[in-house]
Amino acid sequence: QSVLTQPPSVSAAPGQKVTISCSGSSSNIGNNYVSWYQQLPGTAPKLLIYDNNKRPSGIPDRFSGSKSGTSATLGITGLQTGDEADYYCGTWDSSLSANWVFGGGTKLTVL
């Protein structure tokens, strides 16, 4: 059971838009920045979004992030088959000690 809750899977057609939600609490998302990671099959995770809505260099603006209260959302527009991957949200959690927490992951299928 992950501290952050994500839908197990989402799907959409090429060219369409999809959103992935990440729900937490005041001890994590509510008081900390959220990051998003993309994990392509058989590879290590890659940072996609940090500080709720910032993109590292090289990440296309088709990827966006937002946060409201204790929830965050990753948006992907102009879907491509190469976007098929697992997506994870993550943030610091200060409930007991300083732990980093991940969501359970969302499998994106581009139909």
Add this chain to the structure above:
Amino acid sequence: QVQLVESGGGVVQPGGSLRLSCAASGFTFSSYGMHWVRQAPGKGLEWVAFIRYDGSNKYYADSVKGRFTISRDNSKNTLYLQMNSLRAEDTAVYYCAKDLGQWRPLDYWGQGTLVTVSS
């Protein structure tokens, strides 16, 4: 460019020990906190441990507390994870990752090393 290369994985019996290493290059290792994250076969990411840039503070997931120890040698640009009393549920790919700065997110990840705990 930032490079993180894990090593030390392998097959170990339940109750055994293993030490993972993560060799860092392409950035000032002594200025950044470092994490270990694992991923069991077919499962999601699980954060394991974090050590601050100077090794002054260490934090662990409850699932490994008392069994795993994170450490670093800034003179060798290397991160370590000493794993003792290993269990079948510790079987996973172990990734090391660099943080973006103090209490910031993980930004660069290594390619991972597989640890299999089996008799």
